[in-house]
Amino acid sequence: MRILVTNDDGIHARGLVLVAQSLRTLGDVMVIAPESQQSAVGHGITLHKPLRLDPVDLGPDIEAYSTNGTPADCVILGTLGDLPCPDIVVSGINAGANLGEEVLYSGTVSAALEAALHDVPGIAISVCAYEDVIYDAAVELAPRVVETLLGNPLGCGTIVNVNVPNVPPSEIGGMEMTRLGRRKYDDIVIRREDPRGRPYYWFSGGPTEADRAPGTDIHAIMQNRISLTLVHFDLTSQQRWEGFEALAAAQPPKTGPAPA
Amino acid sequence: MRILVTNDDGIHARGLVLVAQSLRTLGDVMVIAPESQQSAVGHGITLHKPLRLDPVDLGPDIEAYSTNGTPADCVILGTLGDLPCPDIVVSGINAGANLGEEVLYSGTVSAALEAALHDVPGIAISVCAYEDVIYDAAVELAPRVVETLLGNPLGCGTIVNVNVPNVPPSEIGGMEMTRLGRRKYDDIVIRREDPRGRPYYWFSGGPTEADRAPGTDIHAIMQNRISLTLVHFDLTSQQRWEGFEALAAAQPPKTGPAPA
Numbered sequence: 001m002r003i004l005v006t007n008d009d010g011i012h013a014r015g016l017v018l019v020a021q022s023l024r025t026l027g028d029v030m031v032i033a034p035e036s037q038q039s040a041v042g043h044g045i046t047l048h049k050p051l052r053l054d055p056v057d058l059g060p061d062i063e064a065y066s067t068n069g070t071p072a073d074c075v076i077l078g079t080l081g082d083l084p085c086p087d088i089v090v091s092g093i094n095a096g097a098n099l100g101e102e103v104l105y106s107g108t109v110s111a112a113l114e115a116a117l118h119d120v121p122g123i124a125i126s127v128c129a130y131e132d133v134i135y136d137a138a139v140e141l142a143p144r145v146v147e148t149l150l151g152n153p154l155g156c157g158t159i160v161n162v163n164v165p166n167v168p169p170s171e172i173g174g175m176e177m178t179r180l181g182r183r184k185y186d187d188i189v190i191r192r193e194d195p196r197g198r199p200y201y202w203f204s205g206g207p208t209e210a211d212r213a214p215g216t217d218i219h220a221i222m223q224n225r226i227s228l229t230l231v232h233f234d235l236t237s238q239q240r241w242e243g244f245e246a247l248a249a250a251q252p253p254k255t256g257p258a259p260a
Numbered sequence: 261m262r263i264l265v266t267n268d269d270g271i272h273a274r275g276l277v278l279v280a281q282s283l284r285t286l287g288d289v290m291v292i293a294p295e296s297q298q299s300a301v302g303h304g305i306t307l308h309k310p311l312r313l314d315p316v317d318l319g320p321d322i323e324a325y326s327t328n329g330t331p332a333d334c335v336i337l338g339t340l341g342d343l344p345c346p347d348i349v350v351s352g353i354n355a356g357a358n359l360g361e362e363v364l365y366s367g368t369v370s371a372a373l374e375a376a377l378h379d380v381p382g383i384a385i386s387v388c389a390y391e392d393v394i395y396d397a398a399v400e401l402a403p404r405v406v407e408t409l410l411g412n413p414l415g416c417g418t419i420v421n422v423n424v425p426n427v428p429p430s431e432i433g434g435m436e437m438t439r440l441g442r443r444k445y446d447d448i449v450i451r452r453e454d455p456r457g458r459p460y461y462w463f464s465g466g467p468t469e470a471d472r473a474p475g476t477d478i479h480a481i482m483q484n485r486i487s488l489t490l491v492h493f494d495l496t497s498q499q500r501w502e503g504f505e506a507l508a509a510a511q512p513p514k515t516g517p518a519p520a
Contacts, residue, residue, distance in 0.1 A: 037308070044304050045365055048297070050460040052454070072365075076463060081449035101417075101493045102379060104370075105305055105332075117444075118363060144507060154504030157361075160501070175508050179496040185376075189341035192310070200310040203336060228504065230497035233361045236439040237490035241420070243412030244488065247404060248435050 001027030003146065004086035004115075006074040007094060008107025010037045011056050014137055019125065020062050022139045023090065026146060030083065031056075031064035032074040034107075044070045045114075050227045053077060071111035074188055079118045088146055089115035092125035092255030093138045094225040096110035097163055099128075100183035100207075103231060112159040113233050121149050122159040124231075128221050129166035137172050138164040142224065152229065163227040181216030183207035261287030263406065264375075266334040267354060268367025270297045271316050271326040275353030275395055279385065280322050282399045283350065286406060290343065291324035292334040294367075301364035304330045305374075313337060339378045348406055349375035352385035353398045357423055359477045360443035360467075361389075363491055372419040373493050381409050382419040384491075388481050389426035395514075397432050400426040401486065403454035418492040423477055425484045435486035441476030443467035 007016045011033040023029050032053070051069045058064040067074055071091065079085050090110035096200050103109040112122030123145055127133050141164065149160060165172060187205035194200055212218040220227035263283050267276045271293040280289050294315070311329045318324040327334060331351065339345050351371035359495040363369040372382030374483055383405055387393050401424065409420060425432060472478040480487035 038487065045463065050462050052458075052460055069401060071462075077461060080447050081461065093453060101495075103495055104373065104493055110364075114365065118447075119262060148503040148507040152501065152506075154497075154501060155499055158497045158499055174281060177501065177504050180494060185341050187336060187378075189337060198312075201337060201341065201487060202310050202334075203305065203307060228501075228507075230499050230501055231495045232497040232499070233364055234440060234494070235363055235491045235493070235495070236359075237414075237418045237492035238493070239415055239418055239490050241414060241488075241490055243408040243438065244437050246412075247408045247488075250404060259500055260366060 002084055003027055003029050003040070004075070004078040004089045005029055005031045006071055006089065006091050008034065008071045008111065011064065015095055015133065016243065017058055018135050018139045019090060019093045019142050020058060022080055022090045022142050023146065024061055026143050030064050030078065030086065031058060031062060032078045033066060034071060034074065035066040035068055037078050045072045045076065046070060048101060050232050062249070071107040072114040074154040075114040079115065079120055088123070088147060088150060090123050090125065090142060093142070094126035095128045095133045096126060097128035097221065098124060098126045098130045098161060099163055099221065100181040100211070102183055103161060103180065105256065109161055109231065116157050116159050116196065116233065119156065119179045120152060123149060123162065124159065125162045125190050126195045127166050134166050134168060135247050137169040137226070140169065156178055157234065158232040159231050161229045161231045163221055165221050165224045165226070167224055171224055172226060173224045175228060178220050178227045178229050179215055180215040180229055181218035182211035205234065262286055262344055262346045263287055263289050264335070264338040264349045265289055266293050266331055266349065266351050266371045268294065268331045268371065270294050273323065273355065273386065275393065277318055278395050278399045278401050279350060279353045280318060282402050283406065284321055290338065290346065291318055291322055292338045292351060293326060293394055293414050294331060294334065295326040297330055299481055305332045305336065306330060311337065331367040331508050332374040335371050335374040339375065346380060348381045348383070348410060350383050350385065350406060353395055353402070354386035355386035355393045356386060356387045356390045357481065358384060358421060359423055359481065360441040360471070362443055363421060367419055367503045369491065373491070376417050376493065379416065383409060383422065384419065385422045385424070387424045387426050394426050394428060397429040397486070400429065402418055417494065418490050420462065421489045421491045423481055423487040425481050425486070426485055427436050431484055432486060433484045435488060436480050438477040438480050438487045440489055441469035441478035441502050443478065444470040445451060510520065
């Protein structure tokens with residue numbers, strides 16, 4: 001089995017090396033990761049500049065490269081280039097939660113979704129802390145999620161988003177399938193002035209967790225439980241929009257085929 | 261009414277200026293747009309560097325700023341900073357389609373989704389061509405979509421993604437509500453060598469449109485019809501995963517609260 005490991009924290013992140021080592025028991029591990037921190041890059045891909053792929057030494061039996069691209073770029077390089085296509089892509093282990101609609105911004109989750117776009121199974125794994133991260137439970141879990149996913153494939157375009165509470169394994173209270181909650185941010189834009197008097201802005205603020213009801217990923221983590229959420233890339237809303245008929249009626253086609 | 265206009269093609273894109281002018285009939289228009297081309301940045305936001313907001317002259321009655329951030333950053337700056345919060349965000353008019361799962365990569369769509377994350381109605385508008393773009397129909401449509409959306413609000417977290425075929429208005433065959441199709445890419449990674457013999461890589465390839473059945477946005481555009489798709493940010497898949505029980509059973513909580 002060939003496993004491609006990537007992340008958005010960069011090639012030298014501890015969570016990346018730990019998960020790559022833990023997956024070596026399952027097959028050949030190749031790492032392609034950004035050369036630097038890429039958090040919150042979302043699902044960017046690089047169209048307007050060339051990418052590098054530089055060999056990196058991450059220890060024995062791990063073929064590893066860093067690139068100047070995004071996490072999604074890493075997956076494209078690893079699945080469509082001249083390297084052998086992986087059987088599965090594992091993105092992580094991220095230092096920091098990827099819960100609720102944060103997955104939209106998440107380079108970690110986007111890398112797994114990019115795999116799904118190329119019909120390769122994808123897993124994103126995060127531990128819910130930025131500092132003093134306890135990787136043990138996530139490292140132990142990763143190979144089991146890989147084996148389970150390959151034995152029980154998901155439908156086209158769906159990935160597993162795993163979030164692990166930042167506690168020792170003995171304090172983890174089980175795991176559950178969840179839906180994405182909502183982490184509204186009480187964002188603020190902080191204005192400062194540079195030494196020449198010109199303004200600049202920083203984003204700040206934290207999540208307020210607007211939807212943390214039982215059944216959400218946020219709730220699971222609050223209970224010290226591991227959260228597994230199936231995430232897909234079909235963003236079509238099933239809602240109906242009453243306004244549409246009025247809008248369409250106001251613009252009859254001027255010529256051309258009649259509307260269906 | 262206050263309308264925030266942004267895009268991912270950059271502050272000097274023709275589609276941005278045209279839509280800003282067309283929306284002036286409805287209220288106060290403020291433009292905040294990236295200082296340069298940001299296509300395919302996805303839903304990135306900027307956490308690790310400060311952002312600038314530089315006044316730009318886009319003609320009379322349009323307050324306009326460029327920033328060194330992403331399209332989603334523009335919306336955060338416009339909704340959460342010291343500027344008055346807009347009633348609606350219009351992203352576009354993009355030169356280039358945003359169809360199918362391409363919306364994941366799209367800075368244009370991400371800006372509208374960022375508005376929805378802050379409970380501000382959002383519209384993304386694109387014309388389906390990169391060159392020789394015919395903006396007329398999109399420019400005429402934009403104020404009508406804004407008025408219709410404000411009169412018929414969508415639920416929390418849902419935006420309107422509008423794609424307009426690149427033909428003169430007289431050749432447009434109506435409009436329809438659609439779902440996102442699928443534009444699988446026959447991507448290839450092209451390897452070249454720099455003058456020092458080191459390899460570098462370009463992404464290339466085009467869409468193969470794996471799902472262009474009637475009812476999809478891709479089908480509508482192929483029929484020269486305007487496509488309106490409701491897009492939301494809840495990426496939870498409703499699929500069941502048979503593997504989960506086996507996975508959960510193999511990891512009973514070692515201590516701590518019993519699983520629910």
